[in-house]
Amino acid sequence: MTPGRSAHDEAHAHEAHAGEAHAEDVHADEAHAEDAYAGDVHAPHADVHTAARVGPPAELQVDVYVDVYVDVLCPWCFIAKRRLAAAVAAMPDVRVSVVWRSFELGPTLGREPGPTAAEEMAGWWGDQADARIAMIRRLGAAEGLELNLDRARPVNSFDAHRLLHLAAASGRADRMLEGLLRAYHIDGADIADHAVLERLGVEAGVTAGDVAALLASDAYADAVRADEKRAAERGVTGVPALVIGTRPPVSAVQSPAHLVRLLKTV
Numbered sequence: 423m424t425p426g427r428s429a430h431d432e433a434h435a436h437e438a439h440a441g442e443a444h445a446e447d448v449h450a451d452e453a454h455a456e457d458a459y460a461g462d463v464h465a466p467h468a469d470v471h472t473a474a475r476v477g478p479p480a481e482l483q484v485d486v487y488v489d490v491y492v493d494v495l496c497p498w499c500f501i502a503k504r505r506l507a508a509a510v511a512a513m514p515d516v517r518v519s520v521v522w523r524s525f526e527l528g529p530t531l532g533r534e535p536g537p538t539a540a541e542e543m544a545g546w547w548g549d550q551a552d553a554r555i556a557m558i559r560r561l562g563a564a565e566g567l568e569l570n571l572d573r574a575r576p577v578n579s580f581d582a583h584r585l586l587h588l589a590a591a592s593g594r595a596d597r598m599l600e601g602l603l604r605a606y607h608i609d610g611a612d613i614a615d616h617a618v619l620e621r622l623g624v625e626a627g628v629t630a631g632d633v634a635a636l637l638a639s640d641a642y643a644d645a646v647r648a649d650e651k652r653a654a655e656r657g658v659t660g661v662p663a664l665v666i667g668t669r670p671p672v673s674a675v676q677s678p679a680h681l682v683r684l685l686k687t688v
Contacts, residue, residue: 484517484518484519485516485517485518486516486517486518486519486666486667486685487518487519487521487666487667488506488518488519488520488521488664488665488666488667488685489521489523489664489665490502490503490506490520490521490522490523490662490663490664490665490674491523491524491525491649491653491658491661491662491663491665491671492522492523492524492525492599492661492662493524493525493526493527493579493583493661494579494582494583494599494602494603494606494613495527495528495539495574495576495577495579495606496527496661496662497539497558497562497569497571497574497607498558498661498662498674498675499603499661499662499674500562500565500567500569500603500604500607501561501562501565501567501675502662502664502674502675503599503600503603503662504565504566504567505565505674505675505676505677505678505681506520506664506674506678506681508678509678509679509681509682509685510685512678512679512682513682513685513686516685516686518685520596521590521595522586522590522595522596522599523649523652523653524583524586524587524645524646524649524650525649525650525653525658525661525663526578526579526580526583526646526650527579527660527661528576528578528579529578529580531576531577531578531579532577532578533577533578533614533615534577534614535575535576535577535612535614536575536576536577537575537576538571538572538573538574538575539571539572539574539575539576540555540571540572540574542576543555543571555571558571559571562607567607567608568608569607569608570607570608570609570610571607573609573610574606574607574610575610575612577612577613577614578614579613579614580643580646581614581616581619581637582602582613582614582619583642583646583649584636584641584642584643584645584646585598585602585619585622585623585628585633585636585637586598586599586602587642587645587646588623588628588632588633588636588641588642589623589626589627589628592627592628594626594627594628597626597627598622598623598626598628600626601622601625601626602622605618605622616637619633619637620633620634620637623636656670656671657670657671658671661674662674662675664681664684666684666685672684
């Protein structure tokens with residue numbers, strides 16, 4: 423731990439470093455306007471190996487298997503989700519299976535909301551904070567997302583990840599992740615609050631009883647830990663991370679055009 427910083431600060435700083443790791447991709451996107459994609463692209467929902475699938479009809483054989491490591495706390499993950507949906511939609515002749523994998527940026531965070539994400543970022547980045555926050559908001563807006571970093575308050579996301587796994591079991595992972603990301607980054611909801619998770623689960627199509635049973639137990643805890651263990655084995659150190667087949671992980675914060683090229687060179 424860095425001297426003078428609490429475990430709470432260290433956990434949030436890890437999120438900052440994860441976003442910073444994608445900075446070159448972000449700047450490359452802005453420098454290559456022809457690759458830019460604007461619009462609120464919502465992926466269709468389907469069940470492929472309990473994954474959220476976007477793209478061609480179900481009768482086509484799966485051509486590309488993709489694991490995407492995400493955390494609800496990460497604004498880059500929301501941006502990447504939109505860009506990946508756009509990339510897959512641009513390949514109607516290819517069936518892509520996308521599995522959303524768990525990765526906690528702040529596993530030691532408590533369940534009670536503290537400072538906002540913007541306030542935390544101001545502590546990490548100092549005089550550069552306003553410009554960097556503006557960049558995140560600008561890139562989100564380009565994807566139709568109003569990222570309210572001044573409303574989002576980082577909390578422990580473990581139960582949210584368990585809920586995502588529950589939804590995946592019935593083919594609702596993409597819808598569930600969308601709801602969690604939207605609630606946290608746009609509405610400023612407390613995604614550690616069980617009442618909030620119950621509401622979001624039902625909105626995603628999971629029965630209220632199943633969500634309540636999940637939150638009253640440790641169901642899918644092993645699945646979350648298994649994802650995180652596999653992430654470490656694969657060399658994933660931040661999110662959003664894209665793993666195509668057996669290839670090494672790469673940043674998922676890339677333009678749809680570049681993601682298409684990655685997906686087509688399997």
